[in-house]
Amino acid sequence: MDICIEIMVISYLFLFVAFIIDLGEAQNVCNESRCGLHGPAIRFPFRLNSQPDHCGYPGFNLSCTDTKHTVLQLPISVKLRVRKIDYKSQVIQLYDPGNCFPRSFNGSICLPRLSTL
Secondary structure: OHHHHHHHHHHHHHHHHHHHHHHHHHHHOOOOEOOOOOOOOEOOOOEEOOOOHHHOOOOOEEEEOOOOOEEEEOOOOOEEEEEEEEOOOOEEEEEOOOOOOOHHHHOOOOOOOOOOO
């Protein structure tokens, strides 16, 4: 009878440890991340498309390009690169690498490049 109790205790202990490890790994999927070494830190309320939906607010999805740039895609099929995210002042700095953001609307207007900040 003592061996049965010992096996049950070891089994419950194993299940408890496995549950704690799994719970800890689930918390890691929303860690701060970056697209490149010098890219902006990405954390809640933003999330990378590769992260689960609960890691950010809807519409705050960011993605990484093949060249490791951080990109915000607007609902109007415009992709803007993210220069900086200031979480304290709640400001995101975006820029258009093609320098023709308004062209996406009517095909005729292209603003001159603005100076970098």
